[in-house]
Amino acid sequence: MPMPSFDTIVIGAGPNGLAAAHRLASRGVSVLLLEAGDAPGGGAGLAHLSYNLDPRVEKAMDLARHGLTWASRDLATTVVSPDGRHLRLQGDRVTGDLPETDRAAWTALRARLLRFAAVLAPLNHMAPPRLARNVGNPMVKLAMIGLKARMMGGAEFRELGRILLTNVHDVLDDELTDPRLKGALAFEATLGGWLGPRSPNSLLPWLVRLSGETAGVQAAHGLPKGGMGAITEAMVRAVTAAGVTLRCKARVARILVEGEKVVGVVLQGGEELRAARVVSSLAPRTTLLSLIGARHLDAGLVTRMRHQKARGGAARLHLTLRGIPDFMGANLQDRLVIAGSEHDVERSFNPVKYGKVPSHPGLEIVIPTAHEPRADGRHHLSVIAQFAPHAPADRDAARAEMLAACLAQLDRHAPGLAGLVERADLLMPYDIEDRYGLPGGQWHAGELSVEQMLFLRPLPGIAQYRGPLPGLWLASAGCHPGGGISGTPGWNAALAMEAAE
Ligand SMILES: Cc1cc2nc3c(=O)[nH]c(=O)nc-3n(C[C@H](O)[C@H](O)[C@H](O)COP(=O)(O)OP(=O)(O)OC[C@H]3O[C@@H](n4cnc5c(N)ncnc54)[C@H](O)[C@@H]3O)c2cc1C
Known part of the structure; x- marks a missing residue:
């Protein structure tokens, strides 16, 4: 029986492919979602805590109705010490034997970091602005963020500017003395990156992490009942209910390009599937260099893609x-x-x-x-x-x-x-x-470092989810604002596609 035709093919049924497919299908687009593995879920099989599940995705996909429940919305952290002198962090409260000055300093520092992260959080929900062009709406959104930052007051605004460019070690060292607390925070700040706490600009990725919320709590560590797979399982039920056709064991071997336009995909085994739009939730490097191929792309873009840093740590x-x-x-x-x-x-x-x-x-x-x-x-x-x-x-x-x-x-x-x-x-x-399939085993499908963020992610010129060839869209963690079981880049990509219609 011939395969029915679809408006849009989405490659990869990890959190971002699922989020993009759902948004498109709920707007009446017919979507075929192709997953190489035996089952959907992607990197949710790697994850063990939720720190940035996108509230737009959670709500629109109605993940609670589709079975997502929480064993805990925010686990406390115990900083384990070999001598049994543990610290326990829950929100801004610390229990355990910690100097009073550190306790007060951490409460103040945490509040400040969360405030800064909250000011930056709206950036996560928008396509990065094209700095080269005056594109109206994103600039208005940016101006709003700038205004919110300014409304914190002159001193806080200046401190935000300073802290954005600094490193984790120096910020912790300025404020705190206890090595256990500094160690645990330095570890969290660099988790998923290829940066040590003393690496330049290491604080900004921490702020990005703290800007995430999960189950309605900012900077939380949520634990779904049944583990992280429960999030993508609920997403799968939601996309199925929205009318998406999901095919597993369907590895895309090649994206079809004709007349410099993307027109479909070829599966491993040779089956050809055509659609007007192809959305890839695979890392941009894999999408462009392996599935499209250098011969269809601008040589400068190929070189920059090869130079993009994707080292997993x-x-x-x-x-x-x-x-x-x-x-x-x-x-x-x-x-x-x-x-x-x-x-x-x-x-x-x-x-x-x-x-x-x-x-x-x-x-x-x-x-x-x-x-x-x-x-x-x-x-x-x-x-x-x-x-x-x-x-x-x-x-x-x-x-x-x-x-x-x-x-x-x-x-x-x-x-x-x-x-x-x-x-x-x-x-x-x-x-x-x-x-x-994450290049280098990189958490964010491409390092989340200052020079690979916002309008530089994954590369300048293709940072608004639109691929370098007509008909191609990019929707993975390798796009703004990065990884985690969030669905955010996938959702943003679908919004960018709607805006382009
Ligand atoms: C060690 C480690 C621990 C992590 N822990 C956490 C954590 O605790 N919490 C958290 O939130 N995040 C965590 N992450 C990050 C998270 O796993 C990723 O950022 C996230 O999975 C990226 O989502 P994605 O949808 O962009 O890509 P993926 O989840 O990688 O999904 C891509 C999908 O595409 C499929 N695919 C690949 N190639 C093809 C092809 N050719 N054709 C068709 N399908 C294909 C894959 O099978 C996969 O299902 C961790 C990452 C690592 C490396």
């Missing part, structure tokens, strides 16, 4: 434990962070620059079985370990070394844990690239 570890671990009395329902000091975070980044494994990686740990126990009493430790090299000389040796370093770090903070391990699965950034 986070590894993913799943452990099955035969018993319950004891992190020196820490609450196992919390988000646990092992980071040492701010210097330890920087030290864990240093070897990665040279393709080597750090001896003391920072760890973010979630224990889903502490929220939803397993009948057999086993526990699941879900860990993101940072930093990890994306291109070591010997991949297998680096993976083995990283696993040993992670287990040693865990065992130092939860004595005896290593002896409980029944199964360990570690994905290094290069494994993540192979399995999930």
Whole structure:
């Protein structure tokens, strides 16, 4: 039977492809969503906490009606110390033995960072303005953001300007003294990036992270019931209800270009599918260099795309434990962070620059079985370990070394844990690239650094979701405003397509 024809083909059923497909279908567009994997969801299989689920997406897709519920809308963070002197952060409250001056300083710094992030948050929901042209509406939105920033008062406005260009280490060092607190914050600020806390301009990506909200709470760490896959599962039910046709095991091998226009796709196996518009939620680099091919593109664009930085620094570890671990009395329902000091975070980044494994990686740990126990009493430790090299000389040796370093770090903070391990699965950034298609295993499908943000993301000239060839649209985490299980770039791309009609 011939495949019915569609107005629009969306490539990739991760959060952004799902969000874009839903928005388009709910406006009456017939959409075919093609997913290479056996099941949709994409990078939701990598994620373990929600920090920036787009409220527009959550509402319009009615994810609650489609089954999304929360085990916690905002997990507390326990900063685990090997001597049992843990700190517990919940909102702006810190419990544990912390100097009073640090407690007050963190409350004030957090409030300020959240205020700055909230001022910048509307940027997430718009296409970056084209600076070269006077395009009206985006400029008005930018002016509104500028006005909101100015309304904070002269002193705060100047401080925002200063802080935007500074690095995480200096801001923490100016305000705080406690190494445990500085370490945990430096780890969070650099999570998903390829930047140490002392790297220039490292504060801005942290503000982007803090500008996210999840389940209505800014800068939260939400845990959906059933894990992060529950978000994309609800999204799949929503797109199906909206009339999107989803095909899994349908890997796009090539985007069809005729007469310098995109006219459809060719699947692995040779099936050809045509549509007036193709929306790719794959990383821009993959879309342009692998699926379109350099011969259809401007040589300068190809060079700039090749030079775009996409180095992943986070590894993913799943452990099955035969018993319950004891992190020196820490609450196992919390988000646990092992980071040492701010210097330890920087030290864990240093070897990665040279393709080597750090001896003391920072760890973010979630224990889903502490929220939803397993009948057999086993526990699941879900860990993101940072930093990890994306291109070591010997991949297998680096993976083995990283696993040993992670287990040693865990065992130092939860004595005896290593002896409980029944199964360990570690994905290094290069494994993540192979399995999930994120270039370099990069969290944001292209580093989220100042020179690759806003109208420079993914590249100048194609930063408004419109691809370099007519008929092609870009909708991945590699576009503004970056990654996470948010749906934001996908939603923004669909809005840009509507605006172009
Ligand atoms: C180690 C690690 C941990 C992370 N942890 C978190 C976290 O805790 N919380 C969080 O919010 N975010 C987290 N992220 C980030 C998050 O996973 C990504 O930013 C997000 O998945 C990007 O969404 P996307 O829709 O743009 O792309 P993806 O989720 O990568 O989706 C792209 C989809 O396209 C499919 N595809 C690929 N090639 C083809 C093809 N040729 N044809 C058809 N389909 C194809 C893929 O199978 C995939 O389903 C983490 C990332 C990493 C690397």
